[in-house]
Amino acid sequence: MSTLTYVVHDSATMLRRNLKHAIRYPSVSLGSALLPVMMLLLFVYAFGGSIGAGIGAGIGAGTGGGPAGREAYLEYLTPGIVIMAVAAGSMATSISVCSDMTTGIINRFRTMNITRSSFMTGHVLGSVVQTMVSVVFVVAVALAVGFRPNANVLEWAAAAGLLTAVAFSLTWLSVALGLISKTVESASNKPLIIQFMPFVGSAFVPADSMSPGLRWFAEFQPFTPMIETVRGLLTGSPIGQDAWIALAWCVGIGLAGYLWSRSLFDRDAHR
DSSP states (O other), X not given: OXXXXXXXXXXXXXXXXHHHHHHHOHHHHHHHHHHHHHHHHHHHHHSHHXXXXXXXXXXXXXXXXXXXXXXXXXXXXXXXXXXXXXXXHHHHHHHHHHHHHHSSHHHHHHHSSSOTHHHHHHHHXXXXXXXXXXXXXXXXXXXXXXXXXXXXXXXXXXXXXXXXXXXXXXXXXXXXXXXXXXXXXXHHHTTHHHHHGGGGTTSSSOGGGSOHHHHHHHHHSTHHHHHHHHHHHHHOOOOTTHHHHHHHHHHHHHHHHHHHHHHHHHHHHTO
């Protein structure tokens, strides 16, 4: 077999291993989806009427604080919550990589006749699959509580493609965070900044409603164009240049995470 065939075969084996772990321990996979779902329900039912009324003109809501405002805020909020679900999946990746690196299983892998890159590739692909399952769960909950997107099939496909790209790029970054962590506890804490970023983006309120300093940060951080692109694809709001900016962020984050992860893994291999 060629080198590429070995890489694909070994990566598929590691992917199966990670998916079997996900099936055996579903609480880890579901845990990354539960927080976004809880945030969705909390903000829609506890604050949706007031926030929807406050930013109604910007999101096409009615001026009242009742159901009209809540329904419009659900339409505005759901794309941001979906991106949060993608970001939340990064924590499980960091933990699983750190667990493999600190429990000794990685030493056994290194004595086996497998390609070195398959270890990280299996983790990344397995995490992306789990993250997209979480996204489907979050969208299903949003639809159940009244989210009504007007996207066609192509727009749904484009949104799914972007979410997969976001998951892929963040997962590579999370692999690096798992590799630099000495304990599982620290590995669970390092990705928190990734999960926090959508809060200071346009996930919950428009960036132009924030104070000047925070508004500048929200407009130029990576999650805002990702959120606005998904929002535009699903609800028909203007996208502008956000799609290209979001894809550029995905490429940049993914490439940086891959190179960092590879450097860390190769360094550990030569110790």
